[in-house]
Amino acid sequence: MTVTLADVAARAQVSPATVSRVLNGNYPVAASTRERVLRAVDELDYVLNGPASALAAATSDLVGILVNDIADPFFGIMASAIQSEIGGPGGRAGGERLAVVCNTGGSPERELTYLTLLQRQRAAAVVLTGGAVEDSAHVEAVGSKLCKLAAAGTRLVLCGRPPAPEAITLTFDNRGGAHRLTEHLIALGHRRLGYIAGPVERTTTRHRLEGHRAALAAAGIADDPRLTVHGPYDRRAGYAATLELLCRDPSLTAIVAANDTVALGACAALRDSGLRIPEDVSVAGFDDLPFAIDAVPALTTVRLPLAEAGARAGRVAMGREEAPPGGIATVRGKLMVRGSTAAPRSAGRAG
């Protein structure tokens, strides 16, 4: 019922092998023959059988992209950029590659499950994005999974994730970005800063927090553990954490959030508490997602070149761009100072 390569061959009066060569284009074929084959393909409305092709060639045109949450623009932007670079020449049958997006929801188990599923599909490459869970058992499990994938010929790239020996890595300088951000706040005169951290045991959370604390330490500001609250990377967490921080220390003059989404929640909580931004409390985010500039006042944050990093990850995954020296490249964030941060009201007296 379904038309196969053999049918095309029969109609074009050539052997199946020749049809295969024409379709994959990586073999010399006489122009006239090629045209005849192509016409037959067209007339028969033939579509290559991907699984059969993958089986015979022992490799597929699938590229896995692991994300924590595809509904979050942070991942959506990277996924989009990666996907835009995986097509083009080089693959089987036209070089079109398909992106398999896997939503792990930040769950270690699902991450492993998806990696196995991708291994099963004989994925040509896999890109893991975003922060990783720090549990050592999981790190080891992922590492061994990555080794197996690599052994099977799957190219591995980490994007916005800490380096792993098994893969080429484009990591974000979360620590440095956070450091500069808090430094900026301190320079404005802030001394009591609340910090809304991400979920515990995530590398992103830890690195950003470390950068924040390092900046505090460098300025001789004692780190008050009561001024750090952990929570998920969402708006509600930012809202709740802000109320909590305000309650713990009504005198704080600035709130640094783990990311922009959380910062938006913080802004809402502040407004609902009758506090003005930045007059009463400064707020800062991280990532510089598209909506950050539309917050009122516009959000001071650290811009991560998500699209650029994703695009590069995609090219590296396809072998179209050389891996960075040592297999690791660090991508820096850029401090974006906007209206949500200003000197605290007491700065005149205090400074």
Added chain:
Amino acid sequence: MTVTLADVAARAQVSPATVSRVLNGNYPVAASTRERVLRAVDELDYVLNGPASALAAATSDLVGILVNDIADPFFGIMASAIQSEIGGPGGRAGGERLAVVCNTGGSPERELTYLTLLQRQRAAAVVLTGGAVEDSAHVEAVGSKLCKLAAAGTRLVLCGRPPAPEAITLTFDNRGGAHRLTEHLIALGHRRLGYIAGPVERTTTRHRLEGHRAALAAAGIADDPRLTVHGPYDRRAGYAATLELLCRDPSLTAIVAANDTVALGACAALRDSGLRIPEDVSVAGFDDLPFAIDAVPALTTVRLPLAEAGARAGRVAMGREEAPPGGIATVRGKLMVRGSTAAPRSAGRAG
């Protein structure tokens, strides 16, 4: 080198067929045998070969999801919801299904290309999301492609897209939502409303615009074509269109945007023009994406149940939920009145 099903069979002292049955779980196997097989699988670290399995069974565990732009939360939210429902029991080898997300960028050619690629992969199902391009040649081309996919056993679902005879459809009531939104503005006393429409020749654009115009007509307000500007669904377009509208008619008191993202751009343009929202100009969006509530003032918009619709589309695609009567279900939007809309300043006099 790579371990195959035969290796597992040998180690478990059973036939390859039995191993297959255990792995796919859709066939009676003695508990003791199953356990032996499972142990062998574990010891050998065996991973099923997806392509081989798909070839033999003539169906794969891949589900295609076509989106215009995965970096846009509108699509990210739907994709996430769809994906959350495609796993679970029913498929081969544990029922885990993989989501192949295809970014068409709104291009008809890429849409067709991706459909062909999905056909090549023998996708178990394909969900097309968001508005469609209205060019008749393209509509026909997509229709014929969908027929072929359906003929090959691929389940087809349209989510947030106008009905097509070839697929089960969950469509959004864009027209009705837009109608209610503009009605709300008119009730507040607005008479000069600017409309920032989406790209031309897209169903979403047309339906929302039609709803808007119908509301104007119902209120006896003449439709001034100069008060409608088309543009892409992004922030910059909203910004530029607003400046243009302001220039064309400085007396307008409200701006209705094609979606929330565009509305955000409109707000920025208004602020930069020294106009207050909603005192000088009211602004309304569409979709109610997560950030809409964080705009200042919070955005009046029409909430589309993206996650619910996506989840339902996923279930329908998997045959886990019965198709709606007639194969078509219309999902209504809900008007969310918030701070960005209010009576125009002249309302006291005018009304």
Added chain:
DNA sequence: CTGTTAGCGCGTTCAC
């Protein structure tokens, strides 16, 4: 409940 036997549709050696 389990083993045997055929393909699934294509890529890839080899020869010619």
Added chain:
DNA sequence: GTGAACGCGCTAACAG
């Protein structure tokens, strides 16, 4: 430059 033959790894009948 082209054809013939084999096998990729698995599932699906069919027996038993």
